[in-house]
Amino acid sequence: xxxxHRDVCGYCGCCVSVCPEGALELIDAYLCVEKSCTSCxxxxxxxxxxxxxxxxxx
Amino acid sequence: MKNKYDVLIIGGGPAxxxxxxTTAEEGLSVCLVEKRPAIGVPIRCAExxxxxxxxxxxxxxxxxxxxxxxxxxxxxPDGFLMKLESGLAGNKVGYILDRKFFDRELVWKAAEAGAxxxxxARASAPIMENGCVKGAKIESCGKISKVIADVVIAAxxxxxxxxxxxxxxxxxxxxxxxxxxxxxxxxVDIDQHSTVFYLGNEIAPQGYLWVFPKGERTANVGxxxxxxxxxxxxxxxDYLDRFIKKTFPHGKSIxxxxxxxxxxxxxxxxxxxxxxxxxDAARVVDPLTGGGxxxxxxxxxxxxQVAADCIGKGDVSKKKxxxxxxxxxxxxxGKAIERNYHxxxxxxxxxxxxxxxxxHSVSKLNLKEFTTLSLITExxxxxxxxxxxxxxxxASIR
Numbered sequence: 001x002x003x004x005h006r007d008v009c010g011y012c013g014c015c016v017s018v019c020p021e022g023a024l025e026l027i028d029a030y031l032c033v034e035k036s037c038t039s040c041x042x043x044x045x046x047x048x049x050x051x052x053x054x055x056x057x058x
Numbered sequence: 059m060k061n062k063y064d065v066l067i068i069g070g071g072p073a074x075x076x077x078x079x080t081t082a083e084e085g086l087s088v089c090l091v092e093k094r095p096a097i098g099v100p101i102r103c104a105e106x107x108x109x110x111x112x113x114x115x116x117x118x119x120x121x122x123x124x125x126x127x128x129x130x131x132x133x134x135p136d137g138f139l140m141k142l143e144s145g146l147a148g149n150k151v152g153y154i155l156d157r158k159f160f161d162r163e164l165v166w167k168a169a170e171a172g173a174x175x176x177x178x179a180r181a182s183a184p185i186m187e188n189g190c191v192k193g194a195k196i197e198s199c200g201k202i203s204k205v206i207a208d209v210v211i212a213a214x215x216x217x218x219x220x221x222x223x224x225x226x227x228x229x230x231x232x233x234x235x236x237x238x239x240x241x242x243x244x245x246v247d248i249d250q251h252s253t254v255f256y257l258g259n260e261i262a263p264q265g266y267l268w269v270f271p272k273g274e275r276t277a278n279v280g281x282x283x284x285x286x287x288x289x290x291x292x293x294x295x296d297y298l299d300r301f302i303k304k305t306f307p308h309g310k311s312i313x314x315x316x317x318x319x320x321x322x323x324x325x326x327x328x329x330x331x332x333x334x335x336x337x338d339a340a341r342v343v344d345p346l347t348g349g350g351x352x353x354x355x356x357x358x359x360x361x362x363q364v365a366a367d368c369i370g371k372g373d374v375s376k377k378k379x380x381x382x383x384x385x386x387x388x389x390x391x392g393k394a395i396e397r398n399y400h401x402x403x404x405x406x407x408x409x410x411x412x413x414x415x416x417x418h419s420v421s422k423l424n425l426k427e428f429t430t431l432s433l434i435t436e437x438x439x440x441x442x443x444x445x446x447x448x449x450x451x452x453a454s455i456r
Contacts, residue, residue, distance in 0.1 A: 014237055046235050048293055
C-alpha cells in the first residue's frame with residue numbers, strides 16, 4: 001500500500017499527473033490515495049521530495 | 059455562486075482566469091472555481107515569460123513584475139557560458155513575474171468583467187448526461203452543490219482530474235514529467251537582469267537548472283529533471299541542494315517550491331461534449347522550456363471564445379467544440395510545441411560532450427527576436443553539423 005509522508009509532501013501534484021490509475025488526488029494541501037491504487041510505485045519515483053513510499057505487506 | 063451558468067471554469071490559474079475574463083466579456087454568465095483558499099498560492103512556477111507574450115494579454119500592474127530581463131545565458135556541462143543578447147542592447151526581452159500577485163490580478167480582472175469567483179471550492183465530479191458534460195459537483199467547506207453549465211472549461215493544472223473523470227486519459231509518461239524543486243533565494247550574487255540556464259547530465263538529467271532573478275540579490279533557483287531519472291537519493295531536491303551548496307553557499311532560502319511540469323505532447327484531443335481542456339491540464343506546456351503561462355492564457359482565451367460561439371449557436375457537441383482543438387494546434391503556439399517537442403527529444407539524448415560542443419560553438423549570440431526559435435536557428439547556423447543530426451526537423455526550422 002502507498003504511504004504518504006505528510007511531513008515531507010509539498011502537495012505539488014507531480015505524482016497525480018503520472019498515476020496511470022488516476023488513484024491520486026490533490027485536495028488543497030492534502031494528497032488523497034484512492035482504492036484503485038495498485039502500489040505500482042511510479043509516483044514514488046517522480047516525487048521531487050521523496051514523500052511517497054510503497055509499504056509491502058508482511 | 060449560483061446553480062446555473064453558461065460556462066463553468068475549473069481552476070484559478072492564468073488559463074482559468076483569462077477564460078473567465080474572456081467569457082464575461084463575451085456577455086455570458088460564468089463562474090470560476092478554485093479549490094485552494096487563495097488565488098496565486100502556493101506558487102509552482104519559475105515565473106518567466108517573454109515580454110511580447112505577456113503584453114498580448116495584459117498590461118500588468120508593476121506589482122505583478124518581479125524583474126525585467128535584458129538577456130539570458132546558457133551554461134554548458136563543462137561550465138562554458140553562452141551569452142544571449144537582444145538585437146537592441148539593453149532592450150527588455152522578458153519578465154520574471156510575481157505569480158502571487160499576477161494570478162490575483164488576472165482573477166480580479168475576470169471578476170471586474172463580471173465573472174463569479176469561488177475559492178476553496180473544488181470540483182469533485184462532473185455532472186454527465188448521455189455522455190455529455192453538463193456541469194460539476196462543487197465541494198466547499200463540507201457542502202456539495204450542483205452547478206449546471208452549457209460548457210465546462212477544465213483549467214485544473216498539472217494535477218488535473220476533471221477531464222480524467224470525463225473519460226479522457228491525461229496520464230503523463232514518467233519520462234516526460236519534469237520533477238522540479240525551487241528555492242526563492244536571497245543574498246545571492248547574480249546578474250539581476252539575465253536568466254541563466256545550466257545544462258548537463260550531472261546537473262539536471264534530461265532537464266535544466268535555472269537561476270531567474272527576482273530583483274536585487276534575489277532569484278528563483280530551481281531544477282527540473284526527468285521523472286525517469288528521479289529516485290531515492292537523486293531527486294530534484296538532491297540536485298538542487300548540491301548546486302546551491304557549490305554555487306550559492308551563503309544564500310538564504312526564503313521559499314521552498316516543488317512541482318511537476320509535463321513535457322509530453324499535448325492531449326490527443328482537448329475537447330469532449332460540453333468540455334474544453336486548457337493550459338497545463340491539456341498538457342500544452344512548451345516541451346523545451348517548460349514554460350506554460352503564455353500557453354495557458356492563449357488556450358484559456360480561445361476556449362472562452364469557442365465556448366461563447368458554440369453556446370450562441372446552441373450546439374456544444376464535441377464536433378462543434380473541435381474548432382478550439384484545431385485552432386490551437388495550427389496556431390503559432392501549437393506549431394512551436396510540436397517543433398520544440400522534437401528538439402527536446404533530440405537534446406535529451408545527447409551526452410554532455412555533445413552539449414559542450416554545441417554551446418562552445420559561440421560565446422555570444424545577438425538575437426533579433428528573443429525567442430527559442432531564433433536561438434535554435436542561430437545555433438544551427440553556427441553548427442552546420444547539427445543539420446544532419448536534426449534531419450527533417452532542421453529543414454522545418456529554417
